[in-house]
Amino acid sequence: MSTEKCFANGSATPGPVPKGHIRLYSMRFCPFAQRTRLVLNAKGITYDTVNIHLKDKPDWFLEKNPLGLVPTLETPAGEVIYESPITCEYLDEVYPEKKLLPSSPFAKAQQKMMLEHFSKVTPYFYKIPMGRRNGEDVSGLEAELKEKLAKLNEDLANKKTKFFGGDSITMIDYMMWPWFERLETFELQHCLGSTPELKKWTARMLEDPAVKATMYSTDTYKAFYKSYVDGKPDYDYGL
Known part of the structure; x- marks a missing residue:
């Protein structure tokens, strides 16, 4: 279902979530929804996708999630969960195979703190391109982004691990990845500068x-x- 066209206002309400599945309300190009898709795929969870027209949301979707945001999860029991970090942590708890969050409370807290730091980075991916389009001088914003990416590079270098949570991919890597995937789209590749460890991580x-x-x-x-x-x-x- 992940390649189906989006549901707009006036569209029929999708049928119930099949037993043994979970449903993801998504938008194909949303980086926040991609976080949840990454976790669903990494853990091998059986799910279906309902893509939402975010400029013309169906009333039935707003009844499920009054904020009207994706990602939103729905279970066969009609339970609804939203906000990307919350959906991802929920999936990791309910589907314990291939855990993505560490079992140690401190290590888990460290990942959440890192995610909080990263939440201060994501706005640059929107501010800089928007500023460029408006003819503004974005050199200061670019310098700030370079500084934040250099700090991530330093964190990775200090850990001496392949990924941010160790030598295998964990939750924090998936939480950060969608914006790195879009660096070239936003013409921000140059902001990686001299960040050798971050470049290796990306590869x-x-x-x-x-x-x-x-x-x-x-x-x-x-x-x-x-x-x-x-x-x-x-x-x-593209559909």
Whole structure:
């Protein structure tokens, strides 16, 4: 179902969630929803996807999630969970095979703290391209982003591990990945600067099966974001 066209206002309510499945309400190009898709794929969870037209949301979706945000999960029992970190932690608890969060409370807290730090990085991926389009000087913002990425590089170098939680991929890697996947789309590749460990991490992430299963080409992302900036987002681009 993950390649189906999005549901807009006036569309029929999808049928009940099949037993043994979980449903993801998503949007194909949303980095926050991609976090949840990465976790679903990494853990081998059986799920179906209902893509939502975020500019013209169905009333039935707003009844499930009054905030109208993706990702949103729904279980066969009608339980609804939303917000990307919450959906991902929920999946890790309910489907204990291949745990992505550490079992140690301190290590788990460390990942959550790192995610909190990373939440201060993501706005740059929107502010800088928007500033450029408006003819603003974004050199200061770019310098700040370079500084934040250099700090991530330093963290990884100090850990001496392949990934941010050790030598295998854990939750924090998937939480950060969608924005690195879009660096080229937002023309921010140069902000990686001299971050050798971060560049190695990026190359390793690109080899991960869950990453491969959820990513789109840069050309596809660029086409979607152009339609978004033009005020007519083509959520079904490429279908």
